[in-house]
Amino acid sequence: MKSTTIIDVAKKAQVSVATVSRVVNGNYPVKEATKKKVLEAIKDLEYIPNIQARELNTQHSSIIGIIVPSLFNTFFAEVVSGIESFSTSSGYSLLLTYTKDDPICEKECMNELLMRNVSGIINISPNTERVDSSFFDQMASRIPLVFINSYIKRPAISYVYNDERIGTKIALEHLVSLGHQNICFVRGERSDSYEFKEDVYIEFMKKMGCYNPENIINVSAGNSIDTVELTAKKIVEFLPNRKDVTAFFCCNDLMGVGAVNACRRLNLKIPEDISIMGYDNVSLSHFIEPKLTTMDQNMMTLGWTAASLLMEKIASDNKTSRQVVLQNTLVLRDTTGPCKTNK
Amino acid sequence: MKSTTIIDVAKKAQVSVATVSRVVNGNYPVKEATKKKVLEAIKDLEYIPNIQARELNTQHSSIIGIIVPSLFNTFFAEVVSGIESFSTSSGYSLLLTYTKDDPICEKECMNELLMRNVSGIINISPNTERVDSSFFDQMASRIPLVFINSYIKRPAISYVYNDERIGTKIALEHLVSLGHQNICFVRGERSDSYEFKEDVYIEFMKKMGCYNPENIINVSAGNSIDTVELTAKKIVEFLPNRKDVTAFFCCNDLMGVGAVNACRRLNLKIPEDISIMGYDNVSLSHFIEPKLTTMDQNMMTLGWTAASLLMEKIASDNKTSRQVVLQNTLVLRDTTGPCKTNK
DNA sequence: TTGAAAGCGCTAACAG
């Protein structure tokens, strides 16, 4: 499987390899007649340039490394699409690695990408708190790094994330504006984002004078294939004993959909009897009916911005870092409505 | 951002680059003391070998190119996970490209991967009928190619696919066994898999003596974020004029969910009034309620097998090809039931 | 057990 090289083309066209290189890259003047000869030879030989060799030479790579926990959660798939939409148009390709939610694996991914000489790395939902942060500092000094939705900040790394504190508040205010007071908080375990949201929730509810710690439900795994069903079961168990609850705030859309399913099983009408807020606005949230009211996490923008931040970093030879904060916006759909008891 | 090279290590350890290479690769004997010196230098300098240079030299690559239409349908994400589970353990990385359902783009992806010198390409759901098949032959002669769920077969390409003909038949038989006769076929455009499902459908319905070309609905984009809604709208339009239709066979689960939504909007009870079959068994199919009856496409196995077939091809220097056929199995859930008019 | 050196395919001075 020996492939044709620039030398073969040069021989066939009876010119030097430099000339071939010139017509391929179009970066230096070449006489029209010569160019034609070369182009012909390229076509005859079905020559395709070897980018690896080119990039070894130019000391420049056009591959972006991506680190995701998995693609199973469409949140990540949507972010990757956002990255792709930016990077493809700038001539970059995507090298994809999986952490499987394992910090050790995450380190390996980084090393792997470094060896492959990618021009930069985008890490979606890094496990910063579980990996020695000096590791990230060290990495950041070697290669442009952009983190998406990371909670720890290091000076040499660029970040894009949503302000989920404000987003949570907006969501809760929406429910309150509809007259809800007994709002149940549904979360998963082991993610800073749940902690943040819970903090905001507790403070908010206390200020309203209707905080009740029993209204916090933890469904354990928050991003697994089982999250929907886990949530549904928990709520089917919980709700019958808590008739006063009129709304659910769910930390992500999987939980939101689980809540919808639970209420259906309990023969509750949505949103007449009970209101449900999701979070993320993954496609699932509008695939189901009633369509889920949720907070948009701007996945496409997240990915797109991450890619553009990475380009900035590459352009500045990794000398600059920047942070971009996006705002979650309320996506009003069919699962929230006026509180029954206040009608 | 100059990174440390093998030369730096050699200098620091006061040995030749060849020796460093030997300890890095562990493929030739090196005296213990020397090895220790080198290892120390590597650690001090935080040396990471440049795989691009290595592979340029060894004429061997350890990257697998993947071509997907998009990641919006989790079908693809799940297949990619299957590929990943095999390839990572064999030391291969994944270069991901998107066709956006565009045959031109698909060709570009192939070229892009070829230029990047990947060791082989896995194409998930190729668009074979719209691309000049000589293009694929030509590609196959240059680089190991594995197609997943492809329609056309070329001798130099390896294939894994589900026998969707039999699967489609099983699905249709399931509907017929419930008494359905006027079964509507819902497909998208531009994918081989729709074509052969339609073939089977037509033949099947003709044999039953109830084929009606008007019962074939094309929702256009079959794998986009809009597929669910597109399908729902089409069916909401279609169904009121076709009261005789009692069941839908949908070419994938996105369409299946769209059909469920449509029937709900029309106040039809599922499965009492109407039955719906999906196809794929993506997670979405059991996230919604009623949970979708569907055909399992073994996405993980599909991906895993594709990767192993690719390894075979690489090992044989692209001299051998093989085909693996998997069977779709019926996943009985809540959206199919006895035909009303036959009750 | 080690080093010197050729070369993987390509680009970019430099010289003509």
Add this chain to the structure above:
DNA sequence: CTGTTAGCGCTTTCAA
């Protein structure tokens, strides 16, 4: 405008 040549970082003969 075009050819010659020196590498990019690495592996691997071939000699020592």
